[in-house]
Amino acid sequence: MIRLHTARTPNGRKISIALEELGLAYEVAAVDLQAEEQFEEGFLALNPNHKIPVLDDDGLVIWESGAILLHLGERHDPESRILPSDPALRMAAIQYAFFQTGGVGPNLGRLGAVLRKQGEKNAEMLEIFGGEMARLMGVLDRILSDGRAYLAGPYSIGDIMHYPWLAIAKNLGAPWITEQARVLAWLDRIAERPAVQRGMAVPEDPETAQRST
Numbered sequence: 001m002i003r004l005h006t007a008r009t010p011n012g013r014k015i016s017i018a019l020e021e022l023g024l025a026y027e028v029a030a031v032d033l034q035a036e037e038q039f040e041e042g043f044l045a046l047n048p049n050h051k052i053p054v055l056d057d058d059g060l061v062i063w064e065s066g067a068i069l070l071h072l073g074e075r076h077d078p079e080s081r082i083l084p085s086d087p088a089l090r091m092a093a094i095q096y097a098f099f100q101t102g103g104v105g106p107n108l109g110r111l112g113a114v115l116r117k118q119g120e121k122n123a124e125m126l127e128i129f130g131g132e133m134a135r136l137m138g139v140l141d142r143i144l145s146d147g148r149a150y151l152a153g154p155y156s157i158g159d160i161m162h163y164p165w166l167a168i169a170k171n172l173g174a175p176w177i178t179e180q181a182r183v184l185a186w187l188d189r190i191a192e193r194p195a196v197q198r199g200m201a202v203p204e205d206p207e208t209a210q211r212s213t
């Protein structure tokens with residue numbers, strides 16, 4: 001039994017996308033971050049770092065989205081849908097997954113936190129994190145400039161790690177992403193995947209759930 005502890009945030013959606021790509025059955029345990037459920041004893045026993053996502057795969061509990069995706073690829077991906085079997089491509093997929101955890105993840109996370117803060121925004125922070133996001137989009141653009149469809153070549157955990165974060169920035173029209181045509185085209189390719197669309201809708205919006213019952 002696979003159980004995903006998640007919320008309606010980019011890091012949680014990385015995992016629901018991967019589970020959908022792999023066609024695995026899983027239970028969703030929605031964690032209410034606003035209500036600070038991540039600080040409750042039961043959740044801290046799963047992840048002392050009080051963050052979603054957490055995956056419980058038949059008693060094996062894993063936190064950190066990159067580690068979870070690697071686990072899913074290693075244990076549940078006989079057809080190489082998210083983790084290539086060719087050693088060089090596999091390492092490229094892992095490399096791009098790590099690149100996200102050190103790049104787009106923390107920088108966009110902090111940029112979002114600065115922008116969400118009530119009142120006057122800290123201009124220096126906006127410049128630091130916004131500038132780094134612009135630089136990172138330039139790096140992605142350079143990588144995609146050889147015509148590859150996805151970061152590692154075939155679609156992989158490297159793309160899944162980036163997509164939910166950058167999709168938000170694209171939808172908000174952040175100039176550092178809308179100016180990068182190749183990055184936008186890559187995101188559009190990912191967005192078209194039915195598994196990505198299903199994964200992005202997890203956990204279900206309680207309001208939508210109420211309307212459909």
Ligand SMILES: N[C@@H](CCC(=O)N[C@@H](CS)C(=O)NCC(=O)O)C(=O)O
Pocket residue numbers: 009010011012033038050051052053063064065066
């Ligand atoms: N590096 C972690 C980041 C996870 C993370 O930041 N999760 C956020 C939601 S997207 C969270 O649970 N925040 C709650 C908190 O920090 O208390 C990962 O990739 O899994």
